[in-house]
Amino acid sequence: MTAELPFxxxxxxxxxxPALVVDVDGYEGPLDLLLDLARRQKVDLHRISILALAEQxxxxxxxxxxxxxxxxxxxxxxxxxxxxxxxxxxxPEPPKGEEPSAxxxxxxxxxRLRRLEAIRxxxxxxxxxxxxxxxxxxxxAPEEIAAAARPVWEAELYxxxxxxxxxxxxxxxxxxxxxxxxxxxxxEAREALQRLVGEAGDWTEIDGYLTRYMASxxxxxxxxxxxxxxxxxxxxxxxxxxxxxxxxxxxxxxxIYVRRRSARPAALPFADKRDAP
Amino acid sequence: MTGxxxxxxxxxxxxxxxxxxxxxxxxxxxxxxxxxxxxxxxxLERSVPAGIAVEQVLARLTEVYASRGVNLxxxxxxxxxxxxxxxxxxxxxxxxxxxxxxxxxLEVLSIIAYHQPVTRAEIEEIRGVATARGTLDILLEAGWVxxxxxxxxxxxxxxxxxTPGFLDHFGLDRIDDLPGLDELKGAGFIxxxxxxxxxxxxxxxxxxxxxxxxxxxxxxxxxxxxxxGPQQGE
Amino acid sequence: MTGxxxxxxxxxxxxxxxxxxxxxxxxxxxxxxxxxxxxxxxxLERSVPAGIAVEQVLARLTEVYASRGVNLxxxxxxxxxxxxxxxxxxxxxxxxxxxxxxxxxLEVLSIIAYHQPVTRAEIEEIRGVATARGTLDILLEAGWVxxxxxxxxxxxxxxxxxTPGFLDHFGLDRIDDLPGLDELKGAGFIxxxxxxxxxxxxxxxxxxxxxxxxxxxxxxxxxxxxxxGPQQGE
Numbered sequence: 001m002t003a004e005l006p007f008x009x010x011x012x013x014x015x016x017x018p019a020l021v022v023d024v025d026g027y028e029g030p031l032d033l034l035l036d037l038a039r040r041q042k043v044d045l046h047r048i049s050i051l052a053l054a055e056q057x058x059x060x061x062x063x064x065x066x067x068x069x070x071x072x073x074x075x076x077x078x079x080x081x082x083x084x085x086x087x088x089x090x091x092p093e094p095p096k097g098e099e100p101s102a103x104x105x106x107x108x109x110x111x112r113l114r115r116l117e118a119i120r121x122x123x124x125x126x127x128x129x130x131x132x133x134x135x136x137x138x139x140x141a142p143e144e145i146a147a148a149a150r151p152v153w154e155a156e157l158y159x160x161x162x163x164x165x166x167x168x169x170x171x172x173x174x175x176x177x178x179x180x181x182x183x184x185x186x187x188e189a190r191e192a193l194q195r196l197v198g199e200a201g202d203w204t205e206i207d208g209y210l211t212r213y214m215a216s217x218x219x220x221x222x223x224x225x226x227x228x229x230x231x232x233x234x235x236x237x238x239x240x241x242x243x244x245x246x247x248x249x250x251x252x253x254x255x256i257y258v259r260r261r262s263a264r265p266a267a268l269p270f271a272d273k274r275d276a277p
Numbered sequence: 278m279t280g281x282x283x284x285x286x287x288x289x290x291x292x293x294x295x296x297x298x299x300x301x302x303x304x305x306x307x308x309x310x311x312x313x314x315x316x317x318x319x320x321l322e323r324s325v326p327a328g329i330a331v332e333q334v335l336a337r338l339t340e341v342y343a344s345r346g347v348n349l350x351x352x353x354x355x356x357x358x359x360x361x362x363x364x365x366x367x368x369x370x371x372x373x374x375x376x377x378x379x380x381x382x383l384e385v386l387s388i389i390a391y392h393q394p395v396t397r398a399e400i401e402e403i404r405g406v407a408t409a410r411g412t413l414d415i416l417l418e419a420g421w422v423x424x425x426x427x428x429x430x431x432x433x434x435x436x437x438x439x440t441p442g443f444l445d446h447f448g449l450d451r452i453d454d455l456p457g458l459d460e461l462k463g464a465g466f467i468x469x470x471x472x473x474x475x476x477x478x479x480x481x482x483x484x485x486x487x488x489x490x491x492x493x494x495x496x497x498x499x500x501x502x503x504x505x506g507p508q509q510g511e
Numbered sequence: 512m513t514g515x516x517x518x519x520x521x522x523x524x525x526x527x528x529x530x531x532x533x534x535x536x537x538x539x540x541x542x543x544x545x546x547x548x549x550x551x552x553x554x555l556e557r558s559v560p561a562g563i564a565v566e567q568v569l570a571r572l573t574e575v576y577a578s579r580g581v582n583l584x585x586x587x588x589x590x591x592x593x594x595x596x597x598x599x600x601x602x603x604x605x606x607x608x609x610x611x612x613x614x615x616x617l618e619v620l621s622i623i624a625y626h627q628p629v630t631r632a633e634i635e636e637i638r639g640v641a642t643a644r645g646t647l648d649i650l651l652e653a654g655w656v657x658x659x660x661x662x663x664x665x666x667x668x669x670x671x672x673x674t675p676g677f678l679d680h681f682g683l684d685r686i687d688d689l690p691g692l693d694e695l696k697g698a699g700f701i702x703x704x705x706x707x708x709x710x711x712x713x714x715x716x717x718x719x720x721x722x723x724x725x726x727x728x729x730x731x732x733x734x735x736x737x738x739x740g741p742q743q744g745e
Contacts, residue, residue, distance in 0.1 A: 029404060029407075112403075119403060121460065122387055126383075126386075126390065129448055131447060133375050136365060137368050137541075138314075138357065139312070139544060158418060161690065168637070168701075306581055308580075311602060435688075
């Protein structure tokens with residue numbers, strides 16, 4: 001599957017690196033990444049295939065995640081939305097409902113890309129101008145002119161706001177007492193998960209398991225909910241990458257299931273549907 | 278009065294007119310040379326002898342200086358002497374290096390320039406990404422961007438626009454002189470605010486608040502919320 | 512070589528020499544214009560085409576500008592453009608240049624703007640330092656701050672607020688166009704994590720006195736303990 005998608009063309013961006021090493025930091029957000037992928041289709045943005053673009057994006061994100069887990073949330077939100085759009089584009093259109101049609105959504109995305117490209121072209125033209133202090137210069141030793149009657153005191157709104165924000169923040173920070181934060185470390189999360197993997201040969205719902213685990217270890221569940229979820233998710237993703245366990249989530253926000261990795265290779269999140277026709 | 282006498286008077290008038298014009302040239306030249314920022318024709322007019330059209334003075338000075346090392350240019354709604362662009366390389370060597378703007382800052386600046394008045398949420402809608410902390414701060418500090426007012430919509434978000442300093446820096450006389458405006462128009466991204474959120478309005482740095490910028494106003498105008506895209510509203 | 516050929520070469524030399532001189536004129540003109548300090552002939556020499564005597568360039572420029580609104584003059588061991596002496600009246604030699612408001616004054620002003628009506632003690636409570644005598648005077652004198660009334664509390668301290676002149680100077684349409692906490696953060700004025708302790712009030716400069724404000728009235732009323740006291744009703 002992956003081989004079908006021409007990542008060799010990555011060479012355009014960073015020729016000196018192996019094709020699969022993707023530096024997401026080089027992009028200004030998911031729309032920028034999409035625009036770059038779109039340009040590689042080498043067709044006019046008016047005739048871009050949004051379906052192909054969505055597929056390329058999803059593969060890109062998947063590969064980036066396979067290498068490093070810390071993808072910014074913006075990219076994942078876009079990936080989720082594109083996965084949704086892709087499924088809508090592939091399935092037959094339902095009878096006209098309240099939601100906009102898949103074609104409309106695709107057209108709106110194409111328009112956003114064209115708009116971003118247009119404003120970038122404009123930005124390039126702007127910076128190509130002769131700039132003051134760079135290409136042209138003003139009088140180096142200006143003299144005060146009587147004609148311009150100016151107030152005795154001078155202050156800009158910027159200075160006023162900067163002064164206010166600075167001293168307010170400084171003063172408040174002086175009063176902060178940092179509360180003790182209860183943290184469930186990644187190491188602890190890994191331990192818990194390893195035990196789970198030992199027990200569970202079949203799909204187990206992770207939230208329920210964690211709640212039981214916390215209770216059995218006498219940990220306060222309420223205060224630790226966020227840290228437990230965060231650490232468990234990181235640890236799960238890491239272990240999935242190592243091939244220790246499989247993950248499954250049927251749709252966005254649905255419960256996440258884990259099980260010990262079997263011989264058969266499993267799909268990563270977001271890749272569930274890519275083998276669909 | 279004899280014909281000869283009338284002629285002599287006319288000649289005198291001519292001469293005194295020419296003298297007044299020459300004096301106006303020197304005055305305007307001195308004022309523009311002394312100032313680091315552009316001066317408007319109206320401001321210059323006040324210092325010029327009565328009856329002299331300051332536009333003619335400016336036209337003559339522009340002509341006189343056209344081939345010189347220093348040129349008179351229309352900038353930011355006024356006039357200013359600036360060194361000739363072809364000598365920039367000599368002067369840049371002496372000057373301190375200009376602050377390099379990040380790609381993100383440039384993009385935000387352009388969106389504000391072409392799209393003003395514009396809110397932070399609108400900037401992020403176009404770029405499809407949150408604006409990093411400090412990006413707007415840099416533009417505000419450089420004096421190119423200012424807080425204009427508030428959009429008359431729920432939450433009354435602050436609107437941003439460009440300053441005369443922005444025009445001065447990029448050598449623009451008016452905001453309509455922004456390069457590439459026609460292309461944006463041609464691409465259909467500038468058509469006023471016809472199609473809700475997918476067009477770039479004609480940029481406008483008129484300091485007067487727009488109809489939809491009047492503060493408190495009516496709090497019940499519809500939310501300008503992008504649909505379809507994965508962007509969260511504010 | 513025939514005489515005619517030699518003449519032609521000489522003419523060519525002349526022409527290229529004249530071009531180089533013209534270029535040197537432009538370069539020196541631009542350098543002197545853009546420099547913040549007078550430039551010496553030696554400093555200028557480095558930027559001038561080889562074989563051109565910079566003294567001659569300076570002499571010619573001095574001549575060209577002699578009758579103009581701006582003259583080239585030897586100053587402090589170098590050369591600089593200066594306004595012609597007879598036009599000196601255009602320059603504000605006597606007038607004090609506008610002074611930048613101090614950081615402390617800016618802080619006090621911003622607190623008054625956001626927290627008005629506010630007393631001196633409250634300003635000091637927010638800033639955490641005593642306000643230097645004169646800081647408030649400067650703001651009052653600038654016409655940005657006014658005495659509003661008296662807080663109905665022990666000591667009946669004077670309350671301060673902003674004026675229409677304040678809005679005018681800072682280009683605000685209304686006082687609540689001042690950005691709120693989220694907007695200060697969004698524009699990069701506030702960085703890092705926010706704590707719940709940091710709040711920014713919605714500013715309000717309504718000239719009507721608040722419930723806890725009394726009119727300024729008699730500035731010589733005796734201090735009292737808040738309740739009753741020897742205050743006469745109006």
